[in-house]
Amino acid sequence: MLKVAAMRESIKENSPLIHNITNVVVTNFTANGLYALGASPVMAYAMEEVEDMAKIAKALVLNIGTLTRETNEAMLAAGRTANAHGVPVVLDPVGAGATPFRTESAKMLLNELQIAVIRGNAGEIANLSDSPVPMQGVDSRFSSENEKELAVQVAKEWNTVVCMTGENDIITDGETHYVVSNGDKMLTKVTGAGCLLSSVTGAFLTLEESPLDAAAAACIYYGIAAEKAASRQHLPGPGHFQMNFLDMLDELTEAEIKTYMKFKKEEIE
Ligand code: ATP
Ligand code: TZP
Ligand code: MG
Ligand code: MG
Numbered sequence: 545m546l547k548v549a550a551m552r553e554s555i556k557e558n559s560p561l562i563h564n565i566t567n568v569v570v571t572n573f574t575a576n577g578l579y580a581l582g583a584s585p586v587m588a589y590a591m592e593e594v595e596d597m598a599k600i601a602k603a604l605v606l607n608i609g610t611l612t613r614e615t616n617e618a619m620l621a622a623g624r625t626a627n628a629h630g631v632p633v634v635l636d637p638v639g640a641g642a643t644p645f646r647t648e649s650a651k652m653l654l655n656e657l658q659i660a661v662i663r664g665n666a667g668e669i670a671n672l673s674d675s676p677v678p679m680q681g682v683d684s685r686f687s688s689e690n691e692k693e694l695a696v697q698v699a700k701e702w703n704t705v706v707c708m709t710g711e712n713d714i715i716t717d718g719e720t721h722y723v724v725s726n727g728d729k730m731l732t733k734v735t736g737a738g739c740l741l742s743s744v745t746g747a748f749l750t751l752e753e754s755p756l757d758a759a760a761a762a763c764i765y766y767g768i769a770a771e772k773a774a775s776r777q778h779l780p781g782p783g784h785f786q787m788n789f790l791d792m793l794d795e796l797t798e799a800e801i802k803t804y805m806k807f808k809k810e811e812i813e
Contacts, residue, residue, distance in 0.1 A: 549798035556582030560602035567609025570736030580793035594622035603746035609638035623657040636742035641671030722760040726767025
């Protein structure tokens with residue numbers, strides 16, 4: 545059984561440092577979301593310091609949302625240091641497939657680094673396979689009847705865990721998969737919902753769990769917090785949802801997690 549509540553308690557107790565090289569859109573939301581969870585965020589991008597920061601972090605999150613040549617190089621340097629020091633690395637391939645620069649950067653990082661978890665929407669994950677699909681900027685307009693097969697194929701190809709999110713989240717290492725059904729459509733009305741989940745996944749990766757279990761637990765915790773935030777009375781729209789959601793990332797109780805968690809775990813034949 546996945547010990548989601550215990551994992552969250554452990555994050556709160558240890559307050560792990562999460563080094564984010566992320567995009568300019570979501571920086572503040574990501575930092576606040578990590579604080580609400582109980583982790584300690586830092587954003588550091590300069591070539592002069594990324595290696596020093598990655599060395600002391602407990603997880604590194606690479607997010608290509610507003611990529612530049614400089615941040616691309618900084619991500620590679622930080623990732624190499626993290627790998628050398630046993631610091632787990634999450635890749636969020638934001639908008640992979642929308643432009644060649646993004647696709648090539650994501651594939652370069654996957655080729656050069658050991659990535660513990662790739663967290664992306666279905667379109668982004670498809671664009672890391674041999675069968676590219678069109679993207680509308682950072683949003684996925686792609687859906688497939690063979691979602692599980694796609695996630696498994698990409699996990700095997702890059703030898704990593706894939707966390708492919710959407711209405712259902714599919715998390716797989718190529719041999720086992722979780723399907724997590726927690727979440728709320730309001731998450732698609734707030735920018736950075738995916739990016740923050742990637743950083744929250746980084747926080748769960750700091751524990752003594754496999755990357756597969758850590759990523760699944762992150763999706764469950766995050767999805768329940770969204771459900772609770774959306775079900776609060778007097779919800780005029782996405783603005784209030786975003787605030788409620790930060791509150792719920794902080795407040796969620798063990799009893800609520802146990803009551804509302806919705807997932808399946810299956811071995812792949
Ligand atoms: P996109 O840019 O396409 O919105 P993203 O990178 O923001 O992608 P999402 O796939 O939207 O990432 O996932 C972010 C969170 O939103 C995840 O927790 C996921 O479960 C949740 N989510 C996304 N779509 C839905 C939906 N239709 N219903 C419930 N939860 C959803
Ligand atoms: N443009 C570049 S990065 C970004 C936008 C709108 C944020 C994407 O956030 P998410 O979490 O993938 O929806
Ligand atoms: Mg989104
Ligand atoms: Mg995204």
